[in-house]
Amino acid sequence: xxxxxxxxxxxxxxxxxxxxxxxxxxxxxxxxxxxxxxxxxxxxxxxxxxxxxxxxxxxxxxxxxxxxxxxxxxxxxxxxxxxxxxxxxxxxxxxxxxxxxxxxxxxxxxxxxxxxxxxxxxxxxxxxxxxxxxxxxxxxxxxxxxxxxxxxxxxxxxxxxxxxxxxxxxxxxxxxxxxxxxxxxxxxxxxxxxxxxxxxxxxxxxxxxxxxxxxxxxxxxxxxxxxxxxxxxxxxxxxxxxxxxxxxxxxxxxxxxxxxxxxxxxxxxxxxxxxxxxxxxxx
Numbered sequence: 699x700x701x702x703x704x705x706x707x708x709x710x711x712x713x714x715x716x717x718x719x720x721x722x723x724x725x726x727x728x729x730x731x732x733x734x735x736x737x738x739x740x741x742x743x744x745x746x747x748x749x750x751x752x753x754x755x756x757x758x759x760x761x762x763x764x765x766x767x768x769x770x771x772x773x774x775x776x777x778x779x780x781x782x783x784x785x786x787x788x789x790x791x792x793x794x795x796x797x798x799x800x801x802x803x804x805x806x807x808x809x810x811x812x813x814x815x816x817x818x819x820x821x822x823x824x825x826x827x828x829x830x831x832x833x834x835x836x837x838x839x840x841x842x843x844x845x846x847x848x849x850x851x852x853x854x855x856x857x858x859x860x861x862x863x864x865x866x867x868x869x870x871x872x873x874x875x876x877x878x879x880x881x882x883x884x885x886x887x888x889x890x891x892x893x894x895x896x897x898x899x900x901x902x903x904x905x906x907x908x909x910x911x912x913x914x915x916x917x918x919x920x921x922x923x924x925x926x927x928x929x930x931x932x933x934x935x936x937x938x939x940x941x942x943x944x945x946x947x948x949x950x951x952x953x954x955x956x957x958x959x960x961x962x963x964x965x966x967x968x969x970x971x972x973x974x975x976x977x978x979x980x981x
Contacts, residue, residue: 717743722771724740811831815854819832827874851873879909880971883960884899885953886951888914888916888953909947912928912930912934913952
C-alpha cells in the first residue's frame with residue numbers, strides 16, 4: 699500500500715522514508731537551482747543516494763525537473779509535505795504532552811554534592827527550590843540533619859552536581875514548606891501630582907523588606923536617590939506576585955499611574971499586600 703493514505707507519521711518508519719522527506723524539504727528550500735551534492739552533505743549520505751531519491755520523487759510527481767540541476771516541487775509534492783509535516787507535528791505534540799509531560803522534572807540548586815539517583819530533601823530559599831542529599835547520619839552544608847523534624851518534601855535526582863549547581867529532580871513526595879511573602883506597596887506620585895516620598899520613608903522599609911521592585915520613572919528616580927539597587931525593574935506586574943508566591947517579601951515602589959494595575963494583579967494572584975503612602979500619611 700502506498701504511504702499516502704497513512705495517518706501515522708510514516709516518514710519515521712524507516713530510513714528511506716525519512717530521507718525522502720528530507721530530500722524533498724531541501725529541494726523546496728533551494729529550488730530552482732538544486733545541488734544534489736549540497737543536499738547529500740546536509741543529510742550525511744552519498745550524492746548517488748540523493749540522486750536515487752530525487753529520481754523517485756520525480757517519478758511520483760512530487761518534483762518536476764526543468765533542466766540540468768534545476769528542480770521544482772509540484773503541488774502534489776507540497777501537499778505530500780504538508781500531510782507528512784502535520785502528522786509529524788501531531789506526533790511530536792503527543793510525545794511532548796503525553797510522554798514527556800508525564801515525567802515531571804524540575805530544577806533545584808544543590809546545597810551540597812548530589813549524585814544521580816540520590817534521594818534529596820527540598821526546601822525553598824530566596825524564592826528558589828534547593829536540594830540536599832538525604833544520607834543517613836550526615837549533616838548537610840546548611841547545618842541541618844536531612845530528614846529531621848517533620849516529614850520533609852523529597853525527590854529523586856535525575857542529574858547530579860556539586861554545591862551551587864542546578865540539578866534535575868523528579869518523583870516528588872510531600873510539600874515544600876514555606877510561607878508566601880507579603881508585598882509592601884509605596885505609591886510614588888507622578889510628576890504632575892506632587893512631591894515623592896522622602897528617601898528616609900523608603901530606606902526604613904528596605905531594611906525590613908530587603909527585596910525591592912520598582913515600576914515607573916518616578917519610582918526609579920526615588921530608588922536611585924535612596925541608593926537602592928532594585929531586584930526587579932521590568933515586568934513587575936507579573937514578577938512581583940511570583941516573587942511573593944515563592945516566599946519573598948517585596949517592597950514595591952510604584953508610580954501612581956501604575957498602582958491600580960499592580961494591586962489588581964496582586965489581588966487576582968491571592969497575594970497579601972499593604973499600601974503605605976508616606977505622602978498621604980504626612981498630609
